Amino acid sequence: MTIRVTVWNENVHETHNKIVGDLYPDGIHGAIADALNKADGIAATTATLQEPEHGVTQERLDNTDVLIWWGHAAHGDVDDAVVARVTEAVWSGMGFIALHSAHFAKPFKRLMGSACNLTWREAGERERLWVTSRNHPIAAGLPDHFELENEEMYGEPFGVPEPLETVFISWFQGGEVFRSGLTYKRGAGNVFYFRPGHETYPTYFDSNVQRVIENAVRWAHNPAMRDPAPTDAPNVPVEQALEPIEARGPSLHADGEEGFK
């Protein structure tokens, strides 16, 4: 079974900043999709902010197993209707991977329920990522640690909920640490946050980073049929109760009536 990945990018720095444009001539989305398409059993396409509906129509989401999200300068330009659509797709079972500055992306903040804030410094310093969960599938094939010679620093405290699992923690040359790989589940959807990927460095061409993203795609992919109604709260009528009961006491709702939302 092929895993269908959509790599979403706001695609702003690439088109407005010569450094980023030269580094990622096909965009960050293009670089990530290219790497994924070399992996067995993964078919990656891209979508960007500038496309109609930001390229993520309902039909597109229905045919996406894992959505990867990169954003930074234009978080505020992402339409709230698209954010709601993405969020519901996750609840229905679509995997979601937020990269780097997508910690402040609307869909990620919505899925976390928290501020997702942190400290930061853009100094091209050394980052070293340590695996903290032995043999975790997202760390498959990686050494105990790997380095990125030039990266932006993100520092704790990171304003996210306690994760299911902490997979990576970063050491920074300037003295900070950061939980760089975190897993969550929201509804039927698996969610992974991965820290590296500042736009002025060639991070997404790094083989270890590519390995993590490929692993994360396989981990986030839920082969179960998508939940067709991930927000429904169905009434169970008294006469269909699994154990025989009789209605007692005062009621607000007529039997079988739809609830409030």
Add this chain to the structure above:
Amino acid sequence: MTIRVTVWNENVHETHNKIVGDLYPDGIHGAIADALNKADGIAATTATLQEPEHGVTQERLDNTDVLIWWGHAAHGDVDDAVVARVTEAVWSGMGFIALHSAHFAKPFKRLMGSACNLTWREAGERERLWVTSRNHPIAAGLPDHFELENEEMYGEPFGVPEPLETVFISWFQGGEVFRSGLTYKRGAGNVFYFRPGHETYPTYFDSNVQRVIENAVRWAHNPAMRDPAPTDAPNVPVEQALEPIEARGPSLHADGEEGFK
């Protein structure tokens, strides 16, 4: 130190439905606040949907240690600006307790990042709550289980993230189960969901239920000074790095510049 509690209620059923109005002549909010005000070291007041800004101005939140929320018929009428204000107050350290049908309240859904859906049946059936975390502070003084002879049924799957701790699980006469007491942390704020409390039953006069709510208030209260900037993502300039580093490589931001949000 007195814990300052605000009990928020949409206060709709009480004023529109005779059964509920007769049962809770001071409103559900009034019944809960009355019970809390009998406890040592707790001072509870109330706020309702109908008040200006729904009674939860910024000043009110600044002076609230724990906010209790009950809503059902009018979730959609809660102003989004108020929801954002409440959510930020939680991130800054205010405790938040969502009761019963507040599983679908906007602030709770926003804090969870998930659909918060469930199944339900209004049949006045028996509910029995089991303590699943031995000696948890929220279960202090309670027996291993307690019963509510007439309650609405809520059934699994409950569309919430894995909690920090599961404190109660309910058994229902009609054959369902439900995770009825769940703890979370969002930013600096403690969050508790507690299931019982259908408006047509005298649940909030039950002494065990009152005990749980009082315990939850004490548990959710964070005595630390509120975080004044719970969404800030401060830049750490290179020259203030804790370990001496020099900026290297290309940069997007000028040193000390504010980041994107």
Add this chain to the structure above:
Amino acid sequence: MTIRVTVWNENVHETHNKIVGDLYPDGIHGAIADALNKADGIAATTATLQEPEHGVTQERLDNTDVLIWWGHAAHGDVDDAVVARVTEAVWSGMGFIALHSAHFAKPFKRLMGSACNLTWREAGERERLWVTSRNHPIAAGLPDHFELENEEMYGEPFGVPEPLETVFISWFQGGEVFRSGLTYKRGAGNVFYFRPGHETYPTYFDSNVQRVIENAVRWAHNPAMRDPAPTDAPNVPVEQALEPIEARGPSLHADGEEGFK
């Protein structure tokens, strides 16, 4: 890749009690292995208490991807050296599934670090298991709930640590609830506890139960190479530090010396 499963059973009731012997003529281990061997990509064999080293030599564990454990009457007869060997194999990456009364099995208690106690009643009452984690791989292909008409009751509080995920919760006819499907990770090994399976009922012939066990085997299987030294605490000599440092201050150990255990 075939997943190699060893189904371990104390095999005492089957040989000492006519009811159990008639119900499981090939033993509970035989029934479980038979069902697994009908699944694609799984090869199950069995081991019992009565075999030398209880059938779980180091070589056997080295060639087991997932170990399933059933015990009840003879927990105390399991050799502590075998328990230590099983525990280390889990830490190195072997999956472990504890069934029913194995809540009190030595390896499970050792992996949990807790008492693993509960309440119980043997009355052949109805149990209904509810899925609490939507689309969890261990619930793949299952309906929202399924029933076992005759089962032993296990009741909360269940003396286990908070799990990574709660996959099933049981409703019992006599009024109790129980967290019946719980996931954990210990070292590199995935651990699953599954409640049903009292020896006097045909539970392991139930197709839903068989489905859960098959799913759990696939979930628990970690395809990564087994950690060859899961208890090692290696010294990192100063001259091999990833960042250049010089030893400072007083030392207890000579450089490169092995640590205390």
Add this chain to the structure above:
Amino acid sequence: MTIRVTVWNENVHETHNKIVGDLYPDGIHGAIADALNKADGIAATTATLQEPEHGVTQERLDNTDVLIWWGHAAHGDVDDAVVARVTEAVWSGMGFIALHSAHFAKPFKRLMGSACNLTWREAGERERLWVTSRNHPIAAGLPDHFELENEEMYGEPFGVPEPLETVFISWFQGGEVFRSGLTYKRGAGNVFYFRPGHETYPTYFDSNVQRVIENAVRWAHNPAMRDPAPTDAPNVPVEQALEPIEARGPSLHADGEEGFK
């Protein structure tokens, strides 16, 4: 209510190594107890390996609210009966704080159910601890980070289960990171691991370290009455079932008979 703390130390380095003896003339246990006894509402005493029953008789544990444990060279000398006694006391509600090299102490390993291994280097390098859980009670009164100029390095992966909460993560000068403050619950008992405290450095005289230990004592203290039977698995006879049921099907146990352990 005064919190009764017992500070346990193997007390070996202090008596065998001049550097450690000079640094901690009253032992590490003495230094920690002295600091705690300056705090309001805490009464700390000490116990050491060399005392009869290592100073932790059942009576002592019955009168200890929080047990702090330091060990390194003599883990193997701790009697298994004492380990079982300590573990059961935790399950019954006693708080337990493991310090530094107690990651390999028998009671801690028993409570974790995992190998608790790590990498290490004794070079007197700089450690910087970052708070990762905003306003956590164990971080009360601390800045966002604090430094220890000379410490032993502990590196990831740390072989412990996913914690309830990660409170501190350490940065090391030589390039490693470590989860330095982790919370757990085992039975009714709260457990905290705190990393710093190598015996050749004056770590336990550091005011931030003392603050963490005092905070952890308050957090770990469970004011509920101790569970008198933390390993019991009581039978619930059919005629005492909360819902009326009749025994059906074959049984292994006579009604009310004690279960297997």
